[in-house]
Amino acid sequence: MTPVTRGDGPTQPPERRGTGGGEAVAGALDPSGELRSAASDCVHCGFCLPACPTYQLWGEEMDSPRGRIHLITQALDGSQLTAEASAHFDRCLGCMACVTACPSGVRYDRLIEAARTWTEEPPPGPSPAPARSLRDRAVRAAIFATFPYPRRMRVLTGPLRGVQWARLDRLAGRSRAVQRLAPELSSALRLAPGNPPGGRTPGRRSPGRRAALPGRVPARGQRRAVVGMLTGCVQQVFFPEVNAATARVLAAEGCDVIIPAGQGCCGALSLHSGRASEAAGFARRTIAVFEQAGVDAIVVNSAGCGSAMKEYGALLADPPGARHDSARQDSAGQDGTVAGWAARTAAISGKVRDLSEFLAELYGQSGVPQAARHELPVRVAYHDACHLAHAQRIRQQPRDLLQAIPGLELAEVGDGATCCGSAGVYNLLQPEAARELGERKAAAVRATGAALVVSANPGCSLQIATSLAATDGTAPAVAHTVQVLDASIRGLPATALTGG
Numbered sequence: 001m002t003p004v005t006r007g008d009g010p011t012q013p014p015e016r017r018g019t020g021g022g023e024a025v026a027g028a029l030d031p032s033g034e035l036r037s038a039a040s041d042c043v044h045c046g047f048c049l050p051a052c053p054t055y056q057l058w059g060e061e062m063d064s065p066r067g068r069i070h071l072i073t074q075a076l077d078g079s080q081l082t083a084e085a086s087a088h089f090d091r092c093l094g095c096m097a098c099v100t101a102c103p104s105g106v107r108y109d110r111l112i113e114a115a116r117t118w119t120e121e122p123p124p125g126p127s128p129a130p131a132r133s134l135r136d137r138a139v140r141a142a143i144f145a146t147f148p149y150p151r152r153m154r155v156l157t158g159p160l161r162g163v164q165w166a167r168l169d170r171l172a173g174r175s176r177a178v179q180r181l182a183p184e185l186s187s188a189l190r191l192a193p194g195n196p197p198g199g200r201t202p203g204r205r206s207p208g209r210r211a212a213l214p215g216r217v218p219a220r221g222q223r224r225a226v227v228g229m230l231t232g233c234v235q236q237v238f239f240p241e242v243n244a245a246t247a248r249v250l251a252a253e254g255c256d257v258i259i260p261a262g263q264g265c266c267g268a269l270s271l272h273s274g275r276a277s278e279a280a281g282f283a284r285r286t287i288a289v290f291e292q293a294g295v296d297a298i299v300v301n302s303a304g305c306g307s308a309m310k311e312y313g314a315l316l317a318d319p320p321g322a323r324h325d326s327a328r329q330d331s332a333g334q335d336g337t338v339a340g341w342a343a344r345t346a347a348i349s350g351k352v353r354d355l356s357e358f359l360a361e362l363y364g365q366s367g368v369p370q371a372a373r374h375e376l377p378v379r380v381a382y383h384d385a386c387h388l389a390h391a392q393r394i395r396q397q398p399r400d401l402l403q404a405i406p407g408l409e410l411a412e413v414g415d416g417a418t419c420c421g422s423a424g425v426y427n428l429l430q431p432e433a434a435r436e437l438g439e440r441k442a443a444a445v446r447a448t449g450a451a452l453v454v455s456a457n458p459g460c461s462l463q464i465a466t467s468l469a470a471t472d473g474t475a476p477a478v479a480h481t482v483q484v485l486d487a488s489i490r491g492l493p494a495t496a497l498t499g500g
Helices: 021-029 034-040 053-058 065-074 083-090 095-103 108-120 134-144 150-165 170-172 176-181 184-189 234-238 241-254 276-295 303-310 338-349 355-366 396-403 431-446 458-469 481-490
Strands: 225-228 255-258 296-302 353-355 378-382 409-414 451-457 477-482
Touching: 034 065, 034 095, 034 108, 053 065, 053 431, 065 083, 065 108, 083 108, 095 108, 108 276, 150 234, 225 241, 225 303, 234 241, 234 458, 241 255, 241 355, 241 481, 276 303, 296 303, 296 458, 303 338, 303 353, 355 396, 355 481, 378 396, 396 409, 396 481, 431 458, 451 458, 451 481, 477 481
Parallel strands: 225 255, 225 296, 296 353, 378 409, 378 451, 451 477
Antiparallel strands: none
């Protein structure tokens, strides 16, 4: 293991803080002892190392889950984290592959999310980690002032289309100066929908063109359930066709689909980036909106969103240091206490289902799908989105749905458990690592010989489409699982998905 040194290393020992400083900070970081308990579950076996994408890239101990847990433990012992240690936390994708690989059941997800709050939302008193640079704070502020807000994203899509039309995005991508001085901007332009042209997705509208969805889509045939549908942020702006397909498939399977007009961001991007208070605010709003919808289940077609919504209980529990106290206020007439939120959160989170999970349960109750499947002769490579396969442990259900389509041939992607490099906003903040992981994923997808690659997360779709388009030859098209189901139900040809 990389040694922890004084001065220039990942941490500085407690005595560097002054009398009692280390103990005070350690107590503020983990007043309940939950983090220390989780960290102590790690037995240093190393099973996480080959599963970790950043360890695969660099082979550095501190860029592995085991190394990061060591740094977290040092901080809980009162050591001062340095900028180097914070960088190791930032370089973690949060893909949770290590959680799947760990034989001891270490909740690394809870540990890394807590560690990220130490920089983003430090507790009162001496900070456990150095403040970010002014530039870094400005970049993150811009990202989180935009992506969780669909209306703001739509406003920016006009200038984005202008940049793409003038081919300035390609110029920026080739400019070493832009890549050196503004790598986040270069990455954002590279990943933006419609750029590059080779990154094909079926039914793609121009970014920002809104596909109007009604507040209710009635069930076709016998009604089997009443479900709410989360429209998401990135999903509704950049992939409205996925939401439209989701509503059609659910309705075809006998579901009344309720699409609440007041919903916004679920908080996933903020939660996975250490902005817990911000995430809690989004979560409370989402809970209130879907409480009023009165549905049997809440169907989510974005893996990261579904994962976050299922974890609302941990997010809105009485937090260490009461860091969410300022966000406890609720709408009039509702119980805004911690106990009240616990009950409300449990009720809503218990209804959250990924689309494939919900359909599998629905078919399990009735025995068969209600909507007939038509033949769809296409070879499909299925990509496991990390927050579906690792965080929600949903792997077989989407495969079963695809394999039930007549004529469809399912191909497995080599090293499919490894992250594609999207990871929320990771590909904006850590563009070089994300690019390399994307290249590896693109090569693995191409090796399958598939004409279509399917995923269940908008970030993965953007990342994979961009990475595939950067390789030679005609790139496979990229689609969501629900678009394939929708095409089969509607009797569309395979070219509706592949574009070929």
